[in-house]
Amino acid sequence: MGLEGRECEIMQFGGCYLGRNLQNIGVIQRRVVEDELLGAEIDRHIADGSLTALASANHEERQDTVTALIEEFRVEESFGQDDSGELRATIDTAALQDAMARVLAAARAE
Incomplete structure (x- = not known):
């Protein structure tokens, strides 16, 4: 079946x-939204110059660090x-900055 020209x-x-699974679907959706919001917040800090070490990291190291930071800051206090x-x-x-330094140091020590 096609939708807007896509298979x-x-x-x-x-x-x-669905009734048995709506709560789980809600949890998954909330996590995705939290990840997007945290990623955007971290990007904002990179753009404003607060995370210079991360801004100068290579693409893979930056992605891995942002992923680790999202995990660390996915706590109620961050929202x-x-x-x-909204x-x-x-x-x-x-x-x-402290978390970024820890994550980068651990990654570089491996």
């Missing part, structure tokens, strides 16, 4: 199946709401 498979589920009530991520610059 795809469409699956339909009834309420009996809040903006003025419109979820947002805020990471303290000093805490992020």
Whole structure:
């Protein structure tokens, strides 16, 4: 079956199946959103010059470090709401710099 010119498979589920899994789907969706928000927050810190060591790292090292930082900062304290009530991520610059230094040092020691 095609959707907007792309080949795809469409699956339909009834309420009996989905009802048992909606909470799990919500958890997965929340995690993806948190990862995106944390990634954008880390990118903001890179762009403003707070994470110079990460800005100058090679592509693979930068990706691995950002992934590790997202894992470390995926805690409730990293999230809040903006003025419109949307979820947002805020990471303290000093805490992020410390975590980045730890992650980079560990990766370079391997």
